[in-house]
Amino acid sequence: MESTEKKIEDIRQMAKRMRLKALDMALKSGKKGSHLGGAFSCMEILACLYGEVMNIHANNPTAADRDRFIASKAHCVLAYYTALYEKGFISEEELETFQENGTYFGAHPYKSARHGIEYTGGSLGMGLSLGVGMALDAKMKKRENHVYILIGDGEIQEGSNWEAIMSAAQFQLNHLTLIVDKNKLQYYGQTSQVMNIDPLTDKLKAFGWEADMVDGHDIPQLLNVLKKETKKPHAVIADTIKGKGVSFMENEREWHHSVLTKEQYETATEEVRNKPIC
């Protein structure tokens, strides 16, 4: 029990360090700006996956039995790169090059096996089909590895997702987990107002998936659901807050992509250091 609590605290601290590192990177990006809002909504998700759930190691990044992660909501790089940094896939010096000319580490991820980045993404609605193919290969070859796909709730408006959702159920891919970062905001405004996607859990169940809704910032809930074994493809609808952890960013549409000033940086880091997330 004690060790479980310690693990939860470790992940909580990991997510905190990831947020602080992300703020450093956002500040250094200057007027280029960065996607802080959608990264902060999935910090706990990435921290749980990389800190505990996934079988993946920087010293053997292409191991056949590694778990696979695809950031279909590819603009979440401030969470993705910082998780990979925490796990030793990306060095401090490499993170320093974020969004600089000629970098490997741009506003969307660029495939690089040694950095643990499986896919060059950025166009919404593509990751889940890829995950279906990867999970199908594992099933056919009787490998035990798991495939995790992270998408945004606005992203699920892309019809290609629903083609993939149908096929995952048809192929009975119970080693495939779709995590929806449901922060309820997309580029133009509230997802429910732009194009409503709810009731998402019911829809996924109707498509033949097992679907669970959790608080996407609650580490024990996330760990519990991400480790759950299912007989069907598994959807985790993570109820999150865009910009979570920094009061002036939370639920604010403009922090989808924005410039962080020095003053805002100071306030934000102060809050992240001192305010509990959940």
Added chain:
Amino acid sequence: MLEINSRNIRTWSMMGQRGAALIIALSELASARKDIMVVTADLSLGSGLERYKIAFPEQFVDVGIAEQNMIGVAAGLAKEGNCVFTTTYAPFASMRCYEQIRNNLGVNEFNVKIIGFSSGVAMGAGGSCHHAIEDIAIMRSIPKMIVLSPADALETIKMIEEVSKTDRPAYIRLTGNLNCPVVYKEDFEYKIGKANILRTGERVALIAAGTMVNEAIRTSKLLEEKGISSTVVDMHTIKPIDKEVIDKLTKEHELIVTVEEHNIIGGLGSAVAEYLSTKETHTRQLFIGFNDIFPKMGDYNYLLKEYGLYAETICSRVIENLEKRA
């Protein structure tokens, strides 16, 4: 190992390029290599894939009528080390899922080969939605994508075998219907990127791809009857184009004629012209193809005749061009 003899060549040509690809070539590959996978979008019945599906159930995936997912799933399978072929009609294979192709095969370089069958106007009365006269243009504009179009059934089989040996993504454009004309009457050497010179002449060089290669041969014979000597080239690889053969043709001929069952914008003719125009002196070019229009509906052969993709018409246009320039 397939036996290439005149009897088999006749049988394969009766199946057309699609049958040769889906019934013969893919089965041959799948029986030799367990990493060969075929992904289709509800197009096994009637396309020849039924037999493949029964013989190789572990190497076959049907995603239903969902071409975007077909490419995504194929990419995922390729990412895990498989050599994946996708198949459906050319317009759906190339256009419905273009961005998936661009990102997964192009940007991510996954080892997927797209077979787009019944391309050009082979679907005849099916109309514009089932025709594909833009696929070469859009596929070759994806960086590093290989674009192939075989002249007959035997070349289709050899091409698929060869393309399976590379881990590069490719688009294989199959043209024509059942009973496609035989261009290669016996076994021959096939190499991606190396065009085949089928007839050698002097004044005119006819460069064709797909089923238009046979029309180019017929055109060459008609020109010969009129005392005009011509060369015929099967440019089966549209990308990367065979620059060496174009250099040779431009030195030795006074007119280059490109013949394609495709819009004249962006296709084989454009690919040839892009290279030709970089030369200090180059031979002039006559583009034969659909002249930036959507063809109307009708039987395949009716459409080819109606739009001048027919040896008699091509011959007249060549003579007219030569006379005008004389």
